[in-house]
Amino acid sequence: MLTRIAGLSARVRGPLIVLAVLLLAAAGLGLHRVLGPEDTAAARPPAGPRTADRIVPAPLAATAGPGPGYRLSERTAVRVGDVGEQGAEVRRIAEQLAGELRRPTGYPFKVTEDGPADGIRLQLDPALPAETGAEGYRLTSDAEGVRITARTPAGLYRGGQTLRQLLPPRIESRAPVADGPPWSVAAVAVEDRPRYAYRGAMLDVARHFFTVAEVEGYIDRLALYKINYLHLHLSDDQGWRIEIPGRPALTAVGASSEVGGTPGGFYTAADYREIVRYAQERYLTVVPEIDLPGHSNAILASYPELNCTGSARPWPYTGTEVGFSTVCPTGEAVFAFTGEVIAELARLTPGPYLHIGGDEVRAVPPEAYRDFVRRVGAQVLAAGKTPVGWNQTAPAAGPGGVGLLQYWDGKGRDQDVRDAIGRGVKVIMSPAGRSYLDMKYEASYPLGLRWAGTIDVRSAYSWDPDTLVDLPAGSVLGVEAPLWTETLDTPERLDLMLLPRLPALAELGWSPEAGHDWAGFRQRLAEEGARWTAAGFGYEKRSEIPWPAR
Numbered sequence: 001m002l003t004r005i006a007g008l009s010a011r012v013r014g015p016l017i018v019l020a021v022l023l024l025a026a027a028g029l030g031l032h033r034v035l036g037p038e039d040t041a042a043a044r045p046p047a048g049p050r051t052a053d054r055i056v057p058a059p060l061a062a063t064a065g066p067g068p069g070y071r072l073s074e075r076t077a078v079r080v081g082d083v084g085e086q087g088a089e090v091r092r093i094a095e096q097l098a099g100e101l102r103r104p105t106g107y108p109f110k111v112t113e114d115g116p117a118d119g120i121r122l123q124l125d126p127a128l129p130a131e132t133g134a135e136g137y138r139l140t141s142d143a144e145g146v147r148i149t150a151r152t153p154a155g156l157y158r159g160g161q162t163l164r165q166l167l168p169p170r171i172e173s174r175a176p177v178a179d180g181p182p183w184s185v186a187a188v189a190v191e192d193r194p195r196y197a198y199r200g201a202m203l204d205v206a207r208h209f210f211t212v213a214e215v216e217g218y219i220d221r222l223a224l225y226k227i228n229y230l231h232l233h234l235s236d237d238q239g240w241r242i243e244i245p246g247r248p249a250l251t252a253v254g255a256s257s258e259v260g261g262t263p264g265g266f267y268t269a270a271d272y273r274e275i276v277r278y279a280q281e282r283y284l285t286v287v288p289e290i291d292l293p294g295h296s297n298a299i300l301a302s303y304p305e306l307n308c309t310g311s312a313r314p315w316p317y318t319g320t321e322v323g324f325s326t327v328c329p330t331g332e333a334v335f336a337f338t339g340e341v342i343a344e345l346a347r348l349t350p351g352p353y354l355h356i357g358g359d360e361v362r363a364v365p366p367e368a369y370r371d372f373v374r375r376v377g378a379q380v381l382a383a384g385k386t387p388v389g390w391n392q393t394a395p396a397a398g399p400g401g402v403g404l405l406q407y408w409d410g411k412g413r414d415q416d417v418r419d420a421i422g423r424g425v426k427v428i429m430s431p432a433g434r435s436y437l438d439m440k441y442e443a444s445y446p447l448g449l450r451w452a453g454t455i456d457v458r459s460a461y462s463w464d465p466d467t468l469v470d471l472p473a474g475s476v477l478g479v480e481a482p483l484w485t486e487t488l489d490t491p492e493r494l495d496l497m498l499l500p501r502l503p504a505l506a507e508l509g510w511s512p513e514a515g516h517d518w519a520g521f522r523q524r525l526a527e528e529g530a531r532w533t534a535a536g537f538g539y540e541k542r543s544e545i546p547w548p549a550r
């Protein structure tokens with residue numbers, strides 16, 4: 001008696017669920033309710049088991065099982081099974097999950113290698129089908145417990161995020177929940193893996209600086225939705241945000257300000273390492289970006305000798321214009337500078353990518369621009385990393401140069417991108433009109449910009465990364481949602497732009513295209529509001545989403 005849920009359209013899925021419930025009820029198997037009107041209309045927070053039909057991003061397949069599911073208790077242990085070579089990491093993931101469950105429930109969640117049969121079990125299983133991949137997992141729950149299996153620790157971690165979503169929203173509370181609901185997981189079998197290998201979010205810490213703790217809070221939000229890359233925009237006209245040995249003016253001068261003239265800030269190497277570590281523990285890879293040759297006024301203010309066009313503005317530059325600055329694209333002093341910066345970033349960054357920007361350069365002729373990007377790209381390759389560039393760098397992309405393009409504006413240059421794909425390059429889709437989380441929800445919205453249009457939740461959700469732009473099949477590595485911060489100066493404001501749109505982008509990146517369905521998505525998203533409130537995350541209560549009345 002199985003009902004495959006994801007992968008079917010809502011039209012087919014709804015009746016199938018109803019049919020399954022009726023058949024199971026008729027068979028006297030006592031299936032828990034799947035989705036009823038009381039879930040959304042309840043005057044009190046939902047207390048019962050949650051079903052797989054509420055997982056965001058939607059899983060590849062979910063099957064509502066018979067029986068009452070599993071209820072967490074004082075006795076629930078987290079077992080890591082036969083741990084093998086990667087045992088320490090599996091144990092760490094188990095400890096992290098146990099820690100998250102302990103806070104609201106107050107239960108001890110002992111992490112053990114054997115122990116009682118019931119409980120939560122995390123098990124590596126190399127015998128799972130190869131298509132499960134590096135991030136796929138299986139999760140099953142019944143009266144005995146919850147089992148997550150995966151081929152890799154990353155898969156176990158992603159499965160753990162699904163388990164959080166299968167519990168009542170108050171499981172996200174950072175403090176003990178008095179009078180908590182029964183902490184129950186519905187009986188379910190989930191089989192899951194991502195559509196795309198790259199599912200990113202970007203934070204612009206250059207226009208406004210955000211502290212390590214604030215960036216870690218941002219990571220918490222991303223991890224819930226199975227985002228696996230965090231792109232940090234570390235330099236721009238208004239500020240430079242990372243310490244580089246031998247280049248003290250970058251931090252003494254370049255980091256001293258931000259948009260609006262407030263003080264700015266920067267990350268020491270230890271700060272940056274801490275962000276990388278925190279991200280890694282949640283299976284996110286940091287992609288640092290130093291934007292060159294444009295967006296470089298903070299560099300020029302710090303080291304004026306890197307300027308040969310007179311493009312610098314007086315320091316500090318606290319406005320929000322773009323495209324005016326450039327480092328000298330042919331100067332040897334500039335390549336010495338980029339070499340030092342790249343070497344340090346490569347040393348501090350365990351991930352495979354370094355982003356070299358390349359957008360909005362007005363002051364450099366195309367040939368000089370292309371040669372500059374190729375040479376900086378070669379420096380990144382020599383440092384052992386793959387250079388990533390905004391789509392303007394397409395003419396410099398291919399073997400020996402930029403290896404991954406981030407598509408954001410197109411602006412009639414799609415052919416350049418197609419040509420680069422012909423040279424073996426892949427693309428991350430960040431179309432500004434769909435994925436830029438700094439765009440306003442609607443024209444009258446107080447925060448954000450409008451140059452790429454307005455983006456409500458529905459339009460953030462309703463596109464296909466493979467087909468929005470005419471690109472050869474198989475060339476899209478994934479999606480990324482950038483959050484530029486010209487108008488966003490506090491973590492509270494970041495939240496208002498991020499939630500509820502980030503989950504829309506996350507679902508485009510993770511879930512099978514065949515299951516995309518706005519009507520179903522907005523229902524699942526509505527349930528996330530209570531989860532964010534419990535976690536202390538702010539969000540914009542857009543009227544497009546049927547938030548339950550509380």
Ligand code: TNX
Pocket residue numbers: 322359360390408436438449484485486
């Ligand atoms: C365009 S996207 C930019 C940024 C701005 C952003 C604001 C890109 C590569 N360049 O410099 O912050 O628009 O939405």
